[in-house]
Amino acid sequence: MLSTGLGLVAALAAVPFVVAQDGSLTGPTSSSAAAGYSCDPNQCKLPSCNCASTSPPGGLDPSQVPQFVTFTADDAIQSYTIDAVNQFLGSRLNPNGCPVKMTYFTSLNYTNYTLVTDWYVAGNEIADHTMTHVGTPPNDEVMGNLIALNALAGIPLPDIIGFRAPFLNYSVDTLTMLHNAGFTYDSSASASLPVGADGTDAFWPYTLDNGLANDCLTVENACKGNPKLPGFWEIPMYALFDQRGAAGVHLMDPWLDAANGNSNPDDEATLQYMQSTFSDHYKGNRQPFGLYTHPIHLATDYPGVPAPTPTINMINDFLDWAQEQDDVWIVSNEQMLAWIKNPVPVSQLNNIPEFHCQQPKIDSSKQICNGIPQNEAGLVEECMFTDFPFYTCYGCPTDPPTPSNPNPDQSNKTQTRHRISSNCTTAFWDPVQGTCLCEGSSCQYNDLTQAIGPNGANLTGGGSRSSLPTPKASNFNGAADLVLSSASVAGVLGTAVVGVVGAVMGWTLVGI
Numbered sequence: 001m002l003s004t005g006l007g008l009v010a011a012l013a014a015v016p017f018v019v020a021q022d023g024s025l026t027g028p029t030s031s032s033a034a035a036g037y038s039c040d041p042n043q044c045k046l047p048s049c050n051c052a053s054t055s056p057p058g059g060l061d062p063s064q065v066p067q068f069v070t071f072t073a074d075d076a077i078q079s080y081t082i083d084a085v086n087q088f089l090g091s092r093l094n095p096n097g098c099p100v101k102m103t104y105f106t107s108l109n110y111t112n113y114t115l116v117t118d119w120y121v122a123g124n125e126i127a128d129h130t131m132t133h134v135g136t137p138p139n140d141e142v143m144g145n146l147i148a149l150n151a152l153a154g155i156p157l158p159d160i161i162g163f164r165a166p167f168l169n170y171s172v173d174t175l176t177m178l179h180n181a182g183f184t185y186d187s188s189a190s191a192s193l194p195v196g197a198d199g200t201d202a203f204w205p206y207t208l209d210n211g212l213a214n215d216c217l218t219v220e221n222a223c224k225g226n227p228k229l230p231g232f233w234e235i236p237m238y239a240l241f242d243q244r245g246a247a248g249v250h251l252m253d254p255w256l257d258a259a260n261g262n263s264n265p266d267d268e269a270t271l272q273y274m275q276s277t278f279s280d281h282y283k284g285n286r287q288p289f290g291l292y293t294h295p296i297h298l299a300t301d302y303p304g305v306p307a308p309t310p311t312i313n314m315i316n317d318f319l320d321w322a323q324e325q326d327d328v329w330i331v332s333n334e335q336m337l338a339w340i341k342n343p344v345p346v347s348q349l350n351n352i353p354e355f356h357c358q359q360p361k362i363d364s365s366k367q368i369c370n371g372i373p374q375n376e377a378g379l380v381e382e383c384m385f386t387d388f389p390f391y392t393c394y395g396c397p398t399d400p401p402t403p404s405n406p407n408p409d410q411s412n413k414t415q416t417r418h419r420i421s422s423n424c425t426t427a428f429w430d431p432v433q434g435t436c437l438c439e440g441s442s443c444q445y446n447d448l449t450q451a452i453g454p455n456g457a458n459l460t461g462g463g464s465r466s467s468l469p470t471p472k473a474s475n476f477n478g479a480a481d482l483v484l485s486s487a488s489v490a491g492v493l494g495t496a497v498v499g500v501v502g503a504v505m506g507w508t509l510v511g512i
């Protein structure tokens with residue numbers, strides 16, 4: 001228990017019903033009785049429908065199923081957080097020789113838009129986490145995030161398909177809004193029981209054709225068939241369990257928790273239960289295993305905060321260990337869903353286009369502001385806002401985007417940057433000229449994908465722990481270092497404080 005949260009406990013005890021938390025669980029959030037779930041697999045069929053089930057999709061035997069590891073990050077994309085993620089994933093490879101990918105649930109306060117562009121063009125998934133980080137968000141917080149990421153980072157709208165609620169605080173209305181807006185999935189619900197427990201809620205990702213089957217004890221009016229949202233997916237967040245089993249539950253940033261009923265976090269104890277939980281998944285039905293991070297807590301260069309080096313090494317030790325085992329793939333949610341919709345045996349994963357690694361074929365000498373460092377050097381503009389300055393290829397707006405105006409007019413009247421057109425993809429779009437180097441199938445890529453075992457003898461991943469593969473994000477593109485004003489440092493600290501408060505809220509409110 002965080003003693004600093006006690007005041008908050010008193011303040012919040014009057015809240016009548018609490019839906020979720022920011023990464024801390026104290027016990028089960030669902031039960032078979034509360035779920036009241038039924039689904040007929042003869043009616044609900046892939047690729048558009050999948051029943052909530054602990055068994056792998058497509059009737060595959062677990063030995064033919066990839067063990068997915070989803071490493072997700074939440075909140076602002078900035079130099080500290082991108083560097084923090086890179087130190088774990090930057091040079092890791094999957095068994096087909098492709099760089100591993102991840103999903104970043106992006107909120108926009110303190111986000112540096114050009115880093116979003118670069119992260120996306122490097123192959124990662126950009127997903128929605130509201131504009132200003134609010135739980136049970138109104139429509140404009142969710143839709144404004146899409147509009148601003150499209151306008152200022154050049155992310156194609158059809159590629160922003162996922163959502164996670166800040167503080168994991170969502171309602172039936174949130175899910176319904178996401179479905180109506182055309183999102184493919186939500187990933188805010190918890191799988192709060194061990195995979196081997198009776199009545200476990202550790203379901204493979206499923207569609208809500210027959211309602212939600214997770215968080216049935218905590219989300220009002222959910223479950224027992226509700227909400228019915230055909231074709232809309234829930235990707236549960238799979239909890240980890242220490243030596244206490246179901247009573248020793250951990251979800252986000254598990255390295256910040258004390259394990260086994262102890263009073264302080266202990267990297268050795270965390271590593272032990274991360275491994276044991278992973279093995280329970282791997283030796284069982286291979287439900288995905290998640291590491292759900294707020295990477296700011298793992299930053300090495302954050303002003304005034306010592307680098308958590310032992311914890312960083314522990315997480316890399318875990319990933320090294322996991323990747324030494326056959327058929328382990330570190331993937332984005334988008335990749336995982338592509339496989340679930342088309343569940344081929346793990347030896348055939350290269351048959352799914354999302355698992356290929358394709359580099360855009362663009363002459364490195366070409367000057368184009370496209371998310372590839374050598375191409376966009378010198379073209380990125382700095383937008384000097386007081387609270388959180390950012391860089392973008394897409395023209396500085398007159399004001400920072402807000403939910404009421406997520407796409408303000410451009411301020412630079414001498415040279416207007418062109419927003420990405422709907423028939424182009426980011427790496428090939430030139431925001432300066434307003435032209436697309438290619439359209440549709442005419443775009444050229446180098447495919448670096450290699451064969452997966454036994455002929456290629458590659459069943460395991462590799463690359464091990466990384467050194468940073470790219471220049472530090474803070475002096476990216478050869479631009480001058482992003483000099484943080486005291487206001488922007490305070491802003492970044494504000495983000496961290498919000499996270500801490502959220503964790504305290506979660507800890508105290510679950511089970512009320």
Ligand SMILES: [Zn+2]
Binds near residue numbers: 074075166167
């Ligand atoms: Zn968040």
